[in-house]
Amino acid sequence: MAQAPISRRVTLRDIAERAGVSVSAVSMALSDHARIGEQTKREIRAVAQELGYVTNSAARALRAQRTGTLALVVPNTGQHVFNHPYFMHLLDGVNEVVNEVDGTLLISTNPDERHGVAAYERILRSRAADGAIIASAAADDPGVLRLLDSGVPVVLVGHYPRIPDAVAIGVADVDGGRAATDHLVGHGATRIATITGPHNHQTSIDRLEGFTRSLHAAGLEPVGIAEGDFGEESGRAATAALLDEHSDMQAIFVANDEMAYGALLELRARGLDVPGDVRLVGYDDFGVSRLTTPALSTVTVPAVDVGRRAARRLLDLIDRNVPEPRTETLPVSLTTRASCGC
Amino acid sequence: MAQAPISRRVTLRDIAERAGVSVSAVSMALSDHARIGEQTKREIRAVAQELGYVTNSAARALRAQRTGTLALVVPNTGQHVFNHPYFMHLLDGVNEVVNEVDGTLLISTNPDERHGVAAYERILRSRAADGAIIASAAADDPGVLRLLDSGVPVVLVGHYPRIPDAVAIGVADVDGGRAATDHLVGHGATRIATITGPHNHQTSIDRLEGFTRSLHAAGLEPVGIAEGDFGEESGRAATAALLDEHSDMQAIFVANDEMAYGALLELRARGLDVPGDVRLVGYDDFGVSRLTTPALSTVTVPAVDVGRRAARRLLDLIDRNVPEPRTETLPVSLTTRASCGC
DNA sequence: TTGAAAGCGTTACCAT
DNA sequence: ATGGTAACGCTTTCAA
Helix, strand or coil: CCCCCCCCCCCHHHHHHHHCCCHHHHHHHHCCCCCCCHHHHHHHHHHHHHHCCCCCHHHHHHHHCCCCEEEEEEECHHHCCCCHHHHHHHHHHHHHHHHHCCCEEEEEEECCHHHCCCHHHHHHHCCCCCEEEEECCCCCCHHHHHHHHCCCCEEEECCCCCCCCCEEEEECHHHHHHHHHHHHHHCCCCCEEEEECCCCCHHHHHHHHHHHHHHHHCCCCCCEEEECCCCHHHHHHHHHHHHHHCCCCCEEEECCHHHHHHHHHHHHHCCCCCCCCCEEECCECCCHHHHCCCCCEEEECCHHHHHHHHHHHHHHHHCCCCCCCCEEEECCEEECCCCCCC | CCCCCCCCCCCHHHHHHHHCCCHHHHHHHHCCCCCCCHHHHHHHHHHHHHHCCCCCHHHHHHHHCCCCEEEEEEECHHHCCCCHHHHHHHHHHHHHHHHHCCCEEEEEEECCHHHCCCHHHHHHHCCCCCEEEEECCCCCCHHHHHHHHCCCCEEEECCCCCCCCCEEEEECHHHHHHHHHHHHHHCCCCCEEEEECCCCCHHHHHHHHHHHHHHHHCCCCCCEEEECCCCHHHHHHHHHHHHHHCCCCCEEEECCHHHHHHHHHHHHHCCCCCCCCCEEEEEECCCHHHHCCCCCEEEECCHHHHHHHHHHHHHHHHCCCCCCCCEEEECCEEECCCCCCC
16 A cells, blocks of 8 residues: 655645745736736746646635536436437537637536436536536436526537527437438439437437428328337337338438448348338438448538537536527538438 | 526535534534434435535535546547547446446547647646546657656556556457457468557557467468558558558458458458458457448457446545556457458 | 735534 | 534735
8 A cells, every 4th residue: 555656736835935925926927917027927937837836726616616617418328329429529529619718528427317316417516517518318308407497507419499598509400301301202212211219309309300391392101100219229120110011111211320220231131222122311420321331321410510519608608698599500411322322 | 698597506604504503513414424413414404405505516625635536538539549439438437437436527638739738737737636547648658657757646548568567457459469360360361461550559569469479370471561540541541552562462450440441441442352352350349340341350349348447446546555466458359250251 | 016814615623 | 412713725805
């Protein structure tokens, strides 16, 4: 049990004593306050440098009532709802902004509900972060509502029609579903099915809405609608179910790429060619889609940009600037590869 | 600029006044200290509950000289050295342990070098975290050495022969390289090449070492050794170069799956069949390998477990328990799919 | 131009 | 069994 040789921490007082000035002079010098003489500042900074001074963040936070930390909250990670690649991209974007403002980034996931009070509630109310970005919460998560009520600065990622006054940043999922389906129609398909995500996620609802609108505009009816959970296996199972009931199906719009990959496996297992027998369009474009054979046509979601914007809005909120309009919706774009028949 | 109705924060003092006791009584009651009467405790807790009290983490950290926060540091994220899936898995494992101990997790990446002092140095020295897990640092990163010197609790992820007294947790990359190559040899290949990662990463060095040892044990010589950067494009380029020089090559051991995917593309572009003409084994098994056609045989790295163990060791270190031995090496396993010819 | 002191919310020690 | 108080390191107001 050798005691690690922890370097004694250097405080403002140490610098003050060494430089022969007061603690407050040091504080002001280091924050470049105007009232300290240039010469004195230089000396103080030299001493600070020499001693290797670094601000103690707890003390600063306590005094300033602000931590300089943003929290990125991901409910239900363990359940693999909305899976990894999406989160990574979001994280990239958030992190970029946090670094720009020299802040720190705290990650909170809620693997299961065993903690009664959700982990993110604890974090925010303990003031460990100045605010939070909440990613991919279920549309009806009560924890989210409580958090919003408590007045803590919160930015939601996604589209929450039932919480209209929340600050949220989402993507145009209705448009995306519509564009994907339009494209399938454009290829001449008339018997088109869809595999959706879980119905308690607004994302699923919106993508389905786009699908339905597209078909109606074309005077078509959906051949089948199957629900998945955004995981590969569920996509495979949904495809099997659709195929069993509608052997004449010509195309499927799948609400994310993981499930589309499952669909690909099932179609291949049945000896059906993609896109020869069945055309496929997925959704997300987080890497998986590039790798499959055939490569998936998909709707590209600008997740990194979502992260960036969410972080910027959160910083605004923390500064008590409520952005108007409160919700922002980023456009998506269709990326055609091989699976649609292009 | 409507002022958000921030709920006034509740402090110990508020509870004390309301309950008609002292602040210290409240503090002790809430931490279940033995000196407070059961009845008093109950009353105090009731008031705390009613007022919605939550400990202020800055104040607690300042007082206790401990934050309850672990930092996960990823140098060079922006440069795509060691890319996303690996990091995600590590994060999963670390997060799991952090949740177990009711801690918080702070993420720090260093997108570029513009901050002179690396972001992670700032974070640790400011005592924003009690310690750090450093993932995938270059073997010679000076920031890492400075951090270790400064006595901050640090666990390195990987294998660092040049820093023997550091606490580190790695995987058996030499074994992995050897197992992969042995397997290729077992398939009857004699003209075998390898594509390595960047030579300043110990991981690359170790995987190559395993490759070389395997060949020597079999009485073979490497047909070619090309260096990549762990990215898909570099794998493709390396494969092209190898193919140009050694058209009789029968197999390639590729040091990660992303590069192996690049190799697959190049081989396909030249009309060569995998595994018919060239056998391929990759490394990592973070998802990509399942999706390619043919599916990649690869060395499975237990990244989630690495994250878990790194976090546990870091907690030990913070408690001043230096684990012995200081370095731990987790075994890897070969996962055979189609690309090797199985 | 600079110094002294108060206070941010906790915890722990010394009294009572 | 409980209350008062000092201290953690910092920022800022008030004096000088």
